[in-house]
Amino acid sequence: MIKWAIALGEFDIFYHPKPVENGQAIADFIAEFTYPVDISLTPEAVASSSPEAQKVEPTLPVWTIYVDGSSNQQGCGAGLVLTTPDKVAMEYALRFKFKASNNEVEYEALLAGLRLAKHLGVKQINIFNDSQLVVNQVTNNFDAKDNSMAAYLAQTQLLLKHFHY
Template identity: 85%
Template sequence: MIKWAIAPGKFDISYHPKLAEKGHVVADFIAGFTYPVDISPTPEAAASSSLGTRKVKPTLPVWTLYVDASSNQQGCGARLVLTTLDKVAMEYVLRFKFKASNNEAEYEALLAGLRLAKHLGVKQINIFSDSQLVVNQVTNNFDAKNNSMAAYLAQTQLLLKHFHY
């Protein structure tokens, strides 16, 4: 190591080790330089669309969306990974400026991922989530029993009408 410090010294070059970056600093940087995009459906469009689910078609190219979220005393946030047809992974980290339960944060992550996919023109998507409640409510295996979950489920169903999933 000393050899490497002395050799460049005769050329007036000095070595300074790079300090480690904390993960939350990078996430805060990304969150600070992204702009919000409101692509929620209009009430007229939501009312005119059908309620049936749309199954995956083998002829359409398939994108993949992975969502995960969490909530604790320090706040709540989510992580999205949207994989393109060319297997390029677009990763997003979200920090929510409001308090939410874990289930609400999971729905927020799913909604953000679906809005992003819609904005990018995705037609067919595979969606992965580790939230048993969200997955079972979206697939109609569980009922949404409180008003908050019912509202999240309704908004999710509106966005899912734009995809084969």
């Protein structure tokens, strides 16, 4: 490191370490986008709700969200990119401090993205997810047989009511 500092110093290039991120900003983000889950609603009740939210409205600006999650022995996390109609991309990386399956993490990523979009006042959104299970459960092609997946699906469908997607 010193050798590089000396070599670059000849050209008036100096290394300045990046300041530490404020931990309070992360805590505020988590507190703001964590909502209680109402598990009293059954997935069937949510699924049978009006499909009006799914209709595309050509007059509304379209936002785009890409979500992905991953879980392994070292932990689990997710990433999402929310793109405005003006093609401005907002990128987020999430690290979860709990054990979860890949499918659960995929749902967590989707829920985080939907909460963010709702908070920003998005009305119409295109959603991209590479999880076959999540996509097919949300589009009612697969049933959520596991209680955990049913709870994630119910929460997702409640949030999707706020959007044309």
